[in-house]
Amino acid sequence: MPLKGTLSVFSTTQLLNLINLAKKTGVLHIYEGIESGKMLTLGDGQTKIPELVPGEQRAEVIFKEGKLMFASMKDKSGDLTSVLHKSGRLSDEQSRIIRDRGKSHSDKALALMLINANYVTKQQIIQSIQKHTVDIVFDLMTWDKEPFLFDDTAAMPDERITVPINLENVIIEGSRRIHDQKRLEEELPNLDFALKFPDSPGEKFKDIQLSTAEWRVVGFVNPKNSIRQIAKACNMTDTEIRRVVHALLEAGLVELVKPPSAAKVQKKAPAAAGLRPSKDGAPSKAVVNRLIEKIKTI
Amino acid sequence: MPMQTVKMVVTGPFSAGKTQFIQAVSEIDVVSTDRKISDSSPESQEKPDTTVAMDFGRITVGDDLVLYLFGTPGQRRFDFMWEILAEGMLGFVVMVDSAKPETFREAKSILETFRAYAPTPYVVAANKQDHPDAWSPEDLRIALRIEDNVKLLPCVAKDKESVKVVLLELLYSILEEMES
Numbered sequence: 126m127p128l129k130g131t132l133s134v135f136s137t138t139q140l141l142n143l144i145n146l147a148k149k150t151g152v153l154h155i156y157e158g159i160e161s162g163k164m165l166t167l168g169d170g171q172t173k174i175p176e177l178v179p180g181e182q183r184a185e186v187i188f189k190e191g192k193l194m195f196a197s198m199k200d201k202s203g204d205l206t207s208v209l210h211k212s213g214r215l216s217d218e219q220s221r222i223i224r225d226r227g228k229s230h231s232d233k234a235l236a237l238m239l240i241n242a243n244y245v246t247k248q249q250i251i252q253s254i255q256k257h258t259v260d261i262v263f264d265l266m267t268w269d270k271e272p273f274l275f276d277d278t279a280a281m282p283d284e285r286i287t288v289p290i291n292l293e294n295v296i297i298e299g300s301r302r303i304h305d306q307k308r309l310e311e312e313l314p315n316l317d318f319a320l321k322f323p324d325s326p327g328e329k330f331k332d333i334q335l336s337t338a339e340w341r342v343v344g345f346v347n348p349k350n351s352i353r354q355i356a357k358a359c360n361m362t363d364t365e366i367r368r369v370v371h372a373l374l375e376a377g378l379v380e381l382v383k384p385p386s387a388a389k390v391q392k393k394a395p396a397a398a399g400l401r402p403s404k405d406g407a408p409s410k411a412v413v414n415r416l417i418e419k420i421k422t423i
Numbered sequence: 424m425p426m427q428t429v430k431m432v433v434t435g436p437f438s439a440g441k442t443q444f445i446q447a448v449s450e451i452d453v454v455s456t457d458r459k460i461s462d463s464s465p466e467s468q469e470k471p472d473t474t475v476a477m478d479f480g481r482i483t484v485g486d487d488l489v490l491y492l493f494g495t496p497g498q499r500r501f502d503f504m505w506e507i508l509a510e511g512m513l514g515f516v517v518m519v520d521s522a523k524p525e526t527f528r529e530a531k532s533i534l535e536t537f538r539a540y541a542p543t544p545y546v547v548a549a550n551k552q553d554h555p556d557a558w559s560p561e562d563l564r565i566a567l568r569i570e571d572n573v574k575l576l577p578c579v580a581k582d583k584e585s586v587k588v589v590l591l592e593l594l595y596s597i598l599e600e601m602e603s
Contacts, residue, residue: 134524
């Protein structure tokens with residue numbers, strides 16, 4: 126059964142994890158996202174995101190039994206000559222000559238020729254392909270909106286040299302690379318909060334040294350200004366403002382507060398009278414058994 | 424003899440199939456407070472009605488025992504109702520639309536919220552398994568990071584037998600917990 130979705134709702138890391146744990150074999154296609162004009166309603170029933178339909182393919186990743194085998198990207202050719210050239214194993218001139226002479230050869234045949242001619246060793250070819258593949262996957266892990274399709278019926282390409290790579294290591298390393306950005310989003314998920322200076326700043330403000338960006342933000346610290354508004358005033362992206370505010374929070378120079386508009390607590394609706402179950406003790410096993418018997422006969 | 428009522432909650436993201444699930448087994452027409460979303464809303468093109476307060480179904484077991492099924496509001500802006508509904512529940516079902524990966528994150532969030540409300544048994548229903556784009560329960564388990572000891576069951580909410588299996592599995596889990 127093919128898996129379809131978009132990286133905005135199911136990230137590359139989650140996909141890799143799924144493929145690894147389920148030991149899947151198949152080809153992951155990632156496409157350029159083209160807005161269909163429709164809006165997609167997320168699970169909260171409120172949030173809308175533009176629906177993206179698959180356009181031109183941007184990347185393709187091959188897996189076998191949960192292992193990463195090969196990856197190619199639109200602007201990163203995966204043929205052996207390009208891979209070896211990029212890794213510095215072949216010079217510009219060598220790669221040009223090989224391309225001219227090796228057009229009709231498959232990568233596997235070309236690899237044998239290069240090894241026999243002492244251009245490269247088998248180990249160097251394997252390392253170069255591994256690096257090429259892993260670098261592409263690291264790139265993919267930063268993508269966050271593209272449509273994808275995992276096709277578990279696709280045939281393995283015969284013309285490429287595939288090197289099995291343990292996905293766990295790739296996921297760990299890739300995650301580490303995007304960790305900082307994610308951490309900021311997790312620690313400061315809501316930009317609608319406002320900032321205030323602590324009531325008892327104590328020694329914190331003595332000999333303080335702030336960057337230009339931090340000073341700009343500090344100038345707007347006020348419980349009436351949301352972080353989002355401050356970002357707009359300072360012409361900062363969400364990531365930039367998160368980084369600055371996080372640093373200020375870590376240093377204890379500011380505190381998060383709910384802005385007046387968000388601080389309004391939604392009043393609880395009265396419980397639907399007559400619909401609430403009686404609370405005369407927890408149900409017994411006998412009650413549960415009766416429920417089971419009843420449901421069986423519905 | 425005093426009437427005892429027990430309650431189970433059916434929760435899940437917007438449009439996951441909660442209302443249909445309850446309708447499949449309720450002996451009464453589901454008391455639904457669905458209201459039409461205004462035609463100007465994009466949601467109206469996807470689901471003509473959404474649950475704005477709660478769905479309510481009933482299964483009478485005898486003169487002294489009634490099971491109520493409560494569906495939670497599908498939209499986050501009504502989540503203040505969840506805690507009210509969770510109070511005193513015997514267990515809960517988390518419905519997931521298997522064909523809509525864009526709702527998986529919300530499903531996981533709702534699941535965790537309800538777990539926090541009450542440490543009662545629960546099952547996850549991988550709904551719409553008859554849809555061609557449905558993710559398999561095995562894939563959903565990984566995607567939603569559901570522990571192996573939690574039942575994740577294939578489901579088609581419009582099929583009464585399928586719904587019965589989900590409810591029975593939840594009741595078996597409740598029974599197991601009582602016996603442990």
